[in-house]
Amino acid sequence: MITTTTAAPPAAPVPAKPVVHPIPPTRPQSLPWWLLTLLILNTLLALTAVALLALPLFKPKPQPNFDDTELGRRLARLTERIGDVQAFLSDKIQKRGDELHETIAKHVTREQLDAELQPVLAHVASLDHTIEEIATAPPTTSSSPVDPTAIEHQVLGECWKQFRDHKELSAAFDAALHDSSWDGLLTDLGKLVPDDLRPSFDNVVAPCREYRTLVRKVSLIPQIVSGELKRLGSDAEEVRRTREYASLLASMQSGDNGNRLNFRFKSWITDSFLPFADLYLQRYQQAQLESRHREMQRGVQLVRQLLHFAAVEPIEVTLGETAFDSALHIGRSTTNDPRFSDGVITGVVRNGFVEGGQQVIRHPEVIVNRMR
Numbered sequence: 373m374i375t376t377t378t379a380a381p382p383a384a385p386v387p388a389k390p391v392v393h394p395i396p397p398t399r400p401q402s403l404p405w406w407l408l409t410l411l412i413l414n415t416l417l418a419l420t421a422v423a424l425l426a427l428p429l430f431k432p433k434p435q436p437n438f439d440d441t442e443l444g445r446r447l448a449r450l451t452e453r454i455g456d457v458q459a460f461l462s463d464k465i466q467k468r469g470d471e472l473h474e475t476i477a478k479h480v481t482r483e484q485l486d487a488e489l490q491p492v493l494a495h496v497a498s499l500d501h502t503i504e505e506i507a508t509a510p511p512t513t514s515s516s517p518v519d520p521t522a523i524e525h526q527v528l529g530e531c532w533k534q535f536r537d538h539k540e541l542s543a544a545f546d547a548a549l550h551d552s553s554w555d556g557l558l559t560d561l562g563k564l565v566p567d568d569l570r571p572s573f574d575n576v577v578a579p580c581r582e583y584r585t586l587v588r589k590v591s592l593i594p595q596i597v598s599g600e601l602k603r604l605g606s607d608a609e610e611v612r613r614t615r616e617y618a619s620l621l622a623s624m625q626s627g628d629n630g631n632r633l634n635f636r637f638k639s640w641i642t643d644s645f646l647p648f649a650d651l652y653l654q655r656y657q658q659a660q661l662e663s664r665h666r667e668m669q670r671g672v673q674l675v676r677q678l679l680h681f682a683a684v685e686p687i688e689v690t691l692g693e694t695a696f697d698s699a700l701h702i703g704r705s706t707t708n709d710p711r712f713s714d715g716v717i718t719g720v721v722r723n724g725f726v727e728g729g730q731q732v733i734r735h736p737e738v739i740v741n742r743m744r
Contacts, residue, residue, distance in 0.1 A: 525597055535621045541624060549587065557677055572651060649675050679725070
């Protein structure tokens with residue numbers, strides 16, 4: 373028996389599972405890094421401009437006794453600091469811009485670019501804080517009014533210190549302070565000089581007066597510096613006087629002006645005062661002859677005292693009494709006056725003087741009476 377086997381129908385194909393491919397996460401689209409760089413730089417410039425424009429809005433806290441002088445100093449310091457800030461920011465931005473351009477050319481990553489910009493951002497934040505501190509800072513100086521003469525006195529004090537450090541000038545000044553005994557004698561003699569001799573006397577004593585005025589001025593300087601000497605009526609007058617004395621000290625330390633303190637009174641006696649002493653003695657001798665010499669005795673005494681400083685003495689001549697001595701006197705002319713004896717001196721053309729009690733430095737020139 374033939375058995376017929378019927379083949380089973382083929383099984384229906386099992387549908388295959390779809391293959392799931394993971395979809396990569398989408399990154400948010402970012403701005404190009406070069407564009408970001410330009411935005412950051414623009415932001416920095418904008419922040420700087422805003423900080424500088426907003427600076428006047430920071431008002432300082434009111435301070436007691438805040439005067440215009442202090443305000444001017446603060447504004448000047450603030451303006452100077454603003455200029456420094458502007459220069460600093462411009463320099464930093466320029467340098468960073470150049471560095472960023474080089475970095476861009478090398479295709480740096482965004483992380484590296486951010487790292488480069490961090491120091492700049494930190495500087496901007498620091499400078500912004502500094503600007504605010506400057507605007508709101510209280511005045512650093514005292515609110516009390518500034519003494520306008522204080523600096524002038526300090527300058528004068530420095531000039532005085534330099535003068536004292538100059539050994540020769542300092543020694544000459546000290547010697548001048550201890551050599552003033554003749555000053556009073558000249559002052560007293562000036563009160564007794566006859567009017568017709570006044571021009572000659574003023575001309576002769578002019579160097580002495582200038583010298584004594586100089587010494588008196590210099591002697592006042594330490595009193596001005598220490599505040600011992602009373603100030604003048606106004607600040608302007610005090611400043612003018614202080615500057616005058618500072619200029620005086622400076623001139624004495626430069627060139628030949630320093631010789632003004634090296635006044636030689638003894639040399640002045642023999643070189644300048646001797647001719648005037650001769651005129652005054654002649655006037656006294658003539659007054660003796662006419663018996664009206666009493667009013668001039670004090671003046672003659674002062675003349676002799678001044679001559680004594682140089683160890684100089686006049687050779688005594690009394691008209692109508694002193695006999696002519698050819699070894700001592702020089703006869704210039706003769707006269708015939710029956711009132712006087714023969715050979716006596718009746719007039720003086722020029723008086724003579726002795727130095728050191730012995731040395732004749734000038735012989736008397738006289739008029740001799742001759743009766744024969």
